[in-house]
Amino acid sequence: QVQLVESGGGLVLPGRSLRLTCTVSGTTLDNVAIGWFRQAPGKEREVISCISGMAGGSTYYRDSVKARFTISRDNAKNSAFLQMDRLTSEDTAVYYCAAAIGTLPVQSMCRMMTRPGFGFWGQGTQVTVSS
Numbered sequence: 001q002v003q004l005v006e007s008g009g010g011l012v013l014p015g016r017s018l019r020l021t022c023t024v025s026g027t028t029l030d031n032v033a034i035g036w037f038r039q040a041p042g043k044e045r046e047v048i049s050c051i052s053g054m055a056g057g058s059t060y061y062r063d064s065v066k067a068r069f070t071i072s073r074d075n076a077k078n079s080a081f082l083q084m085d086r087l088t089s090e091d092t093a094v095y096y097c098a099a100a101i102g103t104l105p106v107q108s109m110c111r112m113m114t115r116p117g118f119g120f121w122g123q124g125t126q127v128t129v130s131s
Contacts, residue, residue: 002026002120005022006097006125010127015088020081030075031103036071039124048095050109050113091129097121
């Protein structure tokens with residue numbers, strides 16, 4: 001059974017950084033794409049970033065985080081990470097990591113994670129950016 005657990009969320013001042021960790025169990029990360037999503041109060045869930053499970057680990061970022069967030073993975077630790085810099089109040093949300101098995105291009109893998117029966121999801125971690 002594939003399980004994902006997010007950690008690293010919390011309360012942070014505007015302009016500061018946080019690093020989220022997604023720990024995966026029940027599978028190795030070979031050919032497993034990892035994605036980070038978030039949902040703010042009253043808003044729909046949105047994809048933030050995804051990283052391919054293929055060698056080279058191609059990445060995708062939504063425009064609003066492209067210059068501030070960095071996704072990475074460590075297959076040896078069965079983990080993925082989201083480094084978030086220069087946080088603003090607009091980044092306040094529950095952050096989820098998700099996974100999907102496959103070798104499609106990274107944006108296709110992002111979409112696959114949201115399809116019932118194809119994606120595995122964590123429970124989420126709250127990130128609050130406030131002074």
